Amino acid sequence: MKNNTFKEIAEVLLGAGKVLIYPHINPDGDAIGSAAAICRTLRNLGKTAYILIEDEVPDNLKFLDKGYTTFDHKITEDVDVSLCVDCGDFSRLPAREEKFREGKVTVCIDHHGTTENFCDYNYVDPQAAATGELIYALIKEMGIVPDVETGEAIFAAITTDTGNFQYSNTTRNCHLIMAELFDIGVDTNKVSVEIYENERPEKLMITARAFSTIEIIGGGRGAVAHLTLKDMEETGARPFETDRIIENIRSISGVEYAAFIKEKEPGVIRVSLRAKRRGDVAKIAADLGGGGHVKAAGCTLYMPLDQAVNLIKEKMEEAIKAL
Template identity: 45%
Template structure:
């Protein structure tokens, strides 16, 4: 697939009036921050723009206020332009796809590798750490005015998708963009407090509860933590709130492979796997018909939690033994 230029896409936007934005479902910081920034910038140009959502904005992003975010029907029947934001495929906005394809012109802005092209105009740059970086470039090409709200939204997009500048996708360009946002009113302290210091207390307790029983093996080069339905109940949490536990486990000295086993139902165990440096967890996930990347993968095991633990420990041991013989 050949990309269009941001100039071509900018021209389309400048000549349009009614624009609908489609960030992906299970909305995250990059999808929401990118959509809000683009919406506000286009609104400043006098366009009639709305962000169409299919789920509630998570609490840690609710400080990014945007009066033009809607759940449900769009306010007009057909848009001049419909833009998919941070959506690698149509499945990422499945419930809203009819409204998207009703757009006279469709655009896709993304930093994920896409499986198939679905839009008229495409700008997909997998070297961008976040779609927020692409939105920044687009607004620059269009000579849009930046302001504090736009800067905060783009910063939210970038900090969340780069693990606050720690992940390997972070580049020189990431830091140059953020440096520039300071000139237009960025309040990074406020954004960081909202995003990183807004954790439900029950979630902190669940994390403590799970980590105190961590199991280390392979001479401390692997670690396993599990979360049962009972632990969720006792701590008044949901399985979604286990996010972050595996990162704390991986942050332990010497741990190369970390595993989190989530008891979804009695014999349905969802397994998340992470590698720190040299490990390959995609290999492990594949053994159980799962998938993912070398450093982050997952699978589901249909067996008891105890058996799933044994299987995963065995597979990790095998993988790490292989590594040590290279």
């Protein structure tokens, strides 16, 4: 797999009049932050640019969306560039594939190891902690000093995908970018408060319920928690309010494999998997029809919740034996 250069991609964008930006489905901080940063940069240059989405932006990321996102495929026609960010194949933009293909030129900027070159221009760097790192480099290659709002979006992208600079994907480059964002006047605490200190009390209630289900398995090297549809209904928690529970489960001492299992609908079970230092959850997820990174992956199972919990425990026990 050969990447284009940032210079080539910068030229494509600088030469374009109309750009549509495609973050992945169920967008996270890196997807929305990366998309917002490049959208703002293109608009500052006088271009027509929108972020075309197919699901709602999570509440805690809405502050990054300053009129950029739209569900409307007709928002602009004759698109010069279709740019997908943090999104490596059509399965990650399923309801937007046709529109994406309409772009005269297609470009992919991504950091997922599973991404293959599927666009006219591609820059895929699995060593990057976040797509936001790559977007930042691209903006600089375009000859532009990011403004404060662009910087805020870059901070959001990088801090969320690195677990606030704690995950093993964090690099020297992430911190150097942060130092530059301080130089341009980004108030990182303001952004952080928006992302992380904007929780509804219902989130803490659903978290409390999940914690009370924690089971330790594999001689202390695995931990599993689950939530039922009823838990969600009784607490009034929203789906994305359970997103970080899996990180808490992984934080248990000695745990190398963590799972959080959630009943989305009867018979539709979403599984989030994490490894700590030595494990590999990408393999477990792939075996079950899912995907992701070595340390963070997931899958959807179509079976009753208790069966799903048992299946995941079995898979984790096997993986733990192989440690």
